[in-house]
Amino acid sequence: MKIVSSALKKVFSITNILAGVCFFAVMVLVLANIIMRNVFKQPIMGTVEIVGLLIATGLGLAMANCEMLDGNIGMDFDIPWFSRKVDKAIEIVKYFISLVFWLIVDWQIFVYAITSHINGRVTSTASIPISPFIIILGINVLCLCVVLTYKFICTVNKPSAEFRRSAQDGEEEDK
8 A cells, every 4th residue: 555655645746746837827927917917008818717727727736635645624533432443434434425525526527527518618708618627627636536545445454453543643653
C-alpha cells in the first residue's frame, strides 16, 4: 500500500501544481483586466467567465491532493468510550458513504458534460465551450474517488488494535 500511496501523492502533487497555475492565471487575468479598464478604458471581455472556469478547474485539480493529505474538512466520531472496533467501523462507514456520494456526483458531472456538449453550451460573453471544463472537473472528482477508495481499503485492512491513536502519539510520529 505504500507504493500506491507514493504513486498517488506524486500524481496529485502534479495536479496540485496545475491548480496553482490556474489560480495564478486568475490573479494575472484580474490584474490585467484592472489595468486595461483603468488605463486604456477597455476591459478584457469575458473576464468574469474565464475567472469562473479557471477557479472551477483549479478547485477540481486540488481536491484529490487535499483529501490525500487529509486537508479537507471532515468529521470524526472520537468518543472515548467507543472501542477501537467501533471507531474503525464508523470510519469505514464514513469513507463508504463519502465514496458513494462522490461517485454519484461524478456520474452527474459527466451527464452534465455530455448534455452541455450535445447542446453546444458556451459562456455568454466569450463563447467558450464549457464541456471541456466540466469534463476536467469530472476527471478530478474521479481522482477524489480513487483517494477515497484507497483510504477505505486502508481503513478496512488496518488492525483494530492500531486504529485509534491519541493526539500525543500523532505529534510524536510527526517529530
